[in-house]
Amino acid sequence: MRRDRVLVVEDEDAIRELVAFHLESEGFTVLQAPDGEQGVALARSEEVQLVVLDLMLPKLDGVAVLREIRRQSRVPVIMLTARTEEADRVRGLELGADDYMGKPFSPRELVARVKAVLRRTEPPIDRLSAGGVTLDLTAHRCYVEDREVSLTLTEFGLLQSLMERPGQVLTREVLLEKVWGYDFYGDARTVDVHVRHLREKVEAEPSQPHLVETVRGVGYRFSAR
Ligand code: CA
Numbered sequence: 001m002r003r004d005r006v007l008v009v010e011d012e013d014a015i016r017e018l019v020a021f022h023l024e025s026e027g028f029t030v031l032q033a034p035d036g037e038q039g040v041a042l043a044r045s046e047e048v049q050l051v052v053l054d055l056m057l058p059k060l061d062g063v064a065v066l067r068e069i070r071r072q073s074r075v076p077v078i079m080l081t082a083r084t085e086e087a088d089r090v091r092g093l094e095l096g097a098d099d100y101m102g103k104p105f106s107p108r109e110l111v112a113r114v115k116a117v118l119r120r121t122e123p124p125i126d127r128l129s130a131g132g133v134t135l136d137l138t139a140h141r142c143y144v145e146d147r148e149v150s151l152t153l154t155e156f157g158l159l160q161s162l163m164e165r166p167g168q169v170l171t172r173e174v175l176l177e178k179v180w181g182y183d184f185y186g187d188a189r190t191v192d193v194h195v196r197h198l199r200e201k202v203e204a205e206p207s208q209p210h211l212v213e214t215v216r217g218v219g220y221r222f223s224a225r
Contacts, residue, residue, distance in 0.1 A: 081101070
């Protein structure tokens, strides 16, 4: 499961910790900054998927923090504000805040907003990359250690299905359904044949596969060890 990292920049400990608690209980990883300078530093040094940013902060205020973040990043930002002045909202929006919450707010509503903004701003997945293999899903190309490998549609579909769930075993039946479709009357050995061809193309040593592993009696899994 993907764990989104959220940076919470808020000087009031009680509010920051409450927000962090609610986000963490929903599966987010939370980084906390108690002032604007630390917020900017963390936004630069850490990979985060979203920033919750208080407007009134010591050292650097929220607008200045947002300006600093926007110099190099399009990370979504939700601003918290006790101020209702239109000028501040407009300034924040001009600088590229993605949403606002007026204080006081309900932490549950904030979590819902965080999820909504992430859904709205999430780029579509256009490539999968692991274990030295990269699948370009829009151009339908496969690269192994930067060398392009020509796969059939079936092989590409198999590899994509496995790489979308790294470490998870997919049964032959599930793979048949995903790659060939519900109405395909093949048997499980069809999968084995195509996996063999796929391995010959992507594995360094096809007889001892490290990427597409056989899980005896169950199916296959993509392992990027
Ligand atoms: Ca504050």
